[in-house]
Amino acid sequence: MTRPTIDLRSDTVTQPCAAMRAAMVQAPVGDDVYGDDPSVNRLQALAAELFGFEAALFAPSGTQTNLIALLTHCGRGDEYIVGQQAHTYKYEGGGAAVLGSIQPQPLAHQADGSLALEDIAAAIKPDDFHFARSRLLALENTIGGRVLSADYLRAATDLAHQRGLATHLDGARICNAAVQQGISLKDAAQGFDSVSVCLSKGLGAPVGSLLCGSRSFIGQALRWRKMLGGGMRQAGILAAAGLYALEHNVQRLAEDHANALFLAQGLAAIPGLALQMPQTNIVYVDLPSQCFPALVTALHESGILAGVSAHMRLVTHKDVSRQDMAYVIEVFTAVLGQTDLLAA
Numbered sequence: 296m297t298r299p300t301i302d303l304r305s306d307t308v309t310q311p312c313a314a315m316r317a318a319m320v321q322a323p324v325g326d327d328v329y330g331d332d333p334s335v336n337r338l339q340a341l342a343a344e345l346f347g348f349e350a351a352l353f354a355p356s357g358t359q360t361n362l363i364a365l366l367t368h369c370g371r372g373d374e375y376i377v378g379q380q381a382h383t384y385k386y387e388g389g390g391a392a393v394l395g396s397i398q399p400q401p402l403a404h405q406a407d408g409s410l411a412l413e414d415i416a417a418a419i420k421p422d423d424f425h426f427a428r429s430r431l432l433a434l435e436n437t438i439g440g441r442v443l444s445a446d447y448l449r450a451a452t453d454l455a456h457q458r459g460l461a462t463h464l465d466g467a468r469i470c471n472a473a474v475q476q477g478i479s480l481k482d483a484a485q486g487f488d489s490v491s492v493c494l495s496k497g498l499g500a501p502v503g504s505l506l507c508g509s510r511s512f513i514g515q516a517l518r519w520r521k522m523l524g525g526g527m528r529q530a531g532i533l534a535a536a537g538l539y540a541l542e543h544n545v546q547r548l549a550e551d552h553a554n555a556l557f558l559a560q561g562l563a564a565i566p567g568l569a570l571q572m573p574q575t576n577i578v579y580v581d582l583p584s585q586c587f588p589a590l591v592t593a594l595h596e597s598g599i600l601a602g603v604s605a606h607m608r609l610v611t612h613k614d615v616s617r618q619d620m621a622y623v624i625e626v627f628t629a630v631l632g633q634t635d636l637l638a639a
């Protein structure tokens with residue numbers, strides 16, 4: 296019997312389950328560009344309620360909801376403060392600069408993934424025609440699988456608001472953060488003027504993200520979504536998957552976190568392997584380059600998908616099980632445990 300592939304590259308690889316697919320097949324639909332799609336409208340209303348905002352907007356991707364948020368908050372010549380490793384800054388093709396003429400002001404992260412309050416304060420520019428206008432603070436939670444504390448988020452968003460900046464949260468994995476902390480989604484979004492949420496990661500939907508904000512913010516966001524080509528027609532088929540995800544797949548993220556911890560503990564037992572215990576569903580393993588070839592071969596032969604690198608990322612999700620994690624630990628232990636591959 297051949298073992299099915301264990302895909303730990305990302306939680307974006309999750310497949311829609313049978314019940315989600317059934318919900319998609321049965322979804323009532325309409326033309327969402329006319330605002331006529333009952334399933335999209337229901338998803339947007341549910342998201343607004345769950346995350347504690349007046350309104351929400353469904354879009355094809357998290358890259359697009361983040362870009363729409365930046366374009367809505369900032370104009371040409373405005374600046375947004377963001378982490379060096381933040382998705383909006385580093386992994387979205389520079390969209391804010393390319394399409395919005397928005398200047399990023401990236402800041403180095405602290406070890407916990409946060410941006411130091413002093414650094415944020417120092418980066419906010421005075422109102423002077425030499426400078427870009429500091430308009431927005433954008434944070435990300437979870438960031439590299441780490442959860443930013445509620446106290447930190449309150450202090451950072453208070454600071455931004457006191458200095459006249461708006462706040463945006465890239466909450467691609469905000470549900471992981473909320474579940475890990477045992478708080479409501481609304482509490483996890485507290486302090487932010489807008490939040491972007493991915494449905495297509497650990498929540499298991501095939502496509503889609505939501506942008507939440509005030510009614511007037513979402514009203515402006517609608518124009519940017521149209522301009523970016525994100526206005527979809529009978530999108531209720533996709534929204535139905537998102538509804539299913541928000542209704543059934545939020546609390547189960549705790550299983551992914553438990554599996555990540557189980558995996559990390561198993562790997563930590565390998566002498567010489569360096570890793571930190573994960574807070575959510577992302578495990579990072581630090582590897583010396585001399586073990587790359589043997590590990591690449593072993594993973595390939597074992598049907599385990601993950602990118603081998605010096606700071607290797609392994610992501611758990613609903614389509615990998617506790618037994619799968621035990622097998623991954625076995626494979627790593629066999630390769631890295633038996634030789635001096637990990638010796639410096």
Ligand SMILES: *Cc1c(COP(=O)(O)O)cnc(C)c1O
Nearest residue numbers: 356357358359382435465467493
């Ligand atoms: C995945 C992700 C996004 C958006 O990704 P899409 O693939 O465009 O949906 C944004 N921010 C973070 C932190 C992400 O992990």
